[in-house]
Amino acid sequence: xxxxxxxxxxxxxxxxxxxxxxxxxxxxxxxxxxxxxxxxxxxxxxxxxxxxxxxxxxxxxxxxxxxxxxxxxxxxxxxxxxxxxxxxxxxxxxxxxxxxxxxxxxxxxxx
Amino acid sequence: xxxxxxxxxxxxxxxxxxxxxxxxxxxxxxxxxxxxxxxxxxxxxxxxxxxxxxxxxxxxxxxxxxxxxxxxxxxxxxxxxxxxxxxxxxxxxxxxxxxxxxxxxxxxxxx
DNA sequence: CCATTAGTACGAGGATCTTCGTAGTACGAC
DNA sequence: GTCGTACTACGAAGATCCTCGTACTAATGG
Numbered sequence: 001x002x003x004x005x006x007x008x009x010x011x012x013x014x015x016x017x018x019x020x021x022x023x024x025x026x027x028x029x030x031x032x033x034x035x036x037x038x039x040x041x042x043x044x045x046x047x048x049x050x051x052x053x054x055x056x057x058x059x060x061x062x063x064x065x066x067x068x069x070x071x072x073x074x075x076x077x078x079x080x081x082x083x084x085x086x087x088x089x090x091x092x093x094x095x096x097x098x099x100x101x102x103x104x105x106x107x108x109x110x111x
Numbered sequence: 112x113x114x115x116x117x118x119x120x121x122x123x124x125x126x127x128x129x130x131x132x133x134x135x136x137x138x139x140x141x142x143x144x145x146x147x148x149x150x151x152x153x154x155x156x157x158x159x160x161x162x163x164x165x166x167x168x169x170x171x172x173x174x175x176x177x178x179x180x181x182x183x184x185x186x187x188x189x190x191x192x193x194x195x196x197x198x199x200x201x202x203x204x205x206x207x208x209x210x211x212x213x214x215x216x217x218x219x220x221x222x
Numbered sequence: 223c224c225a226t227t228a229g230t231a232c233g234a235g236g237a238t239c240t241t242c243g244t245a246g247t248a249c250g251a252c
Numbered sequence: 253g254t255c256g257t258a259c260t261a262c263g264a265a266g267a268t269c270c271t272c273g274t275a276c277t278a279a280t281g282g
Binding site: 019020021022025026029030031034095096097098099101102103105106107109110 | 130131132133136137139140141142145206207208209210212213214216217218220221
């Protein structure tokens with residue numbers, strides 16, 4: 001039995017219909033994760049975890065990316081040794097129109 | 112010495128400039144508080160705590176209203192034995208344009 | 223094969239949060 | 253003054269969260 005249950009390294013994502021507002025708001029209600037979201041919004045392309053500098057260790061970074069993914073805020077997949085992330089802007093806008101944009105806009109101003 | 116430190120029952124509110132996005136999002140990231148916010152948004156006038164039915168005890172209700180007030184989401188003041196609450200819609204819109212509206216709109220749909 | 227790079231799983235410490243019950247205060251009506 | 257209503261302060265229990273260190277895997281480049 002391997003250390004990993006997930007040999008092909010696929011990552012579980014909630015369906016768009018499964019995304020809950022509570023969880024999205026909770027995911028966004030953390031300064032580190034807000035910074036991640038802002039950086040992803042700034043980047044046009046998908047981005048490797050390691051390319052975003054955060055004031056926490058790598059373990060903690062993994063944790064925050066997972067919270068964002070499991071809430072449905074970002075989509076992730078492996079590309080070689082890197083793990084690429086991007087916002088689920090379209091999915092979120094379908095469910096909660098304008099929400100992500102206003103949070104990002106607010107985060108830019110407020111710290 | 113009285114049980115209360117605050118004999119005239121004034122309630123502390125953050126200045127508009129002191130409102131932090133983190134705290135607002137955290138305050139909104141709870142089903143009970145989201146329901147409060149939606150009910151306040153629906154009501155045109157200010158509303159007594161007791162007029163909003165919640166699936167928690169009165170102690171817990173007090174707690175949730177306080178979280179919302181301290182985050183800057185609602186404004187509260189006493190009127191007789193009742194405690195009136197209303198959204199700080201204008202203040203929030205100044206700081207974070209569109210945010211409250213999109214959250215409320217999203218909450219109406221999503222549960 | 224070996225070293226390096228990028229990320230993870232697991233466990234633990236400490237902080238914070240949600241919920242409640244109990245006992246209490248403030249106000250208004252009688 | 254007495255009673256009822258509305259709300260609060262103060263714990264405390266239990267859950268969840270953020271953070272980290274350690275030990276690990278998986279892919280890439282010599």
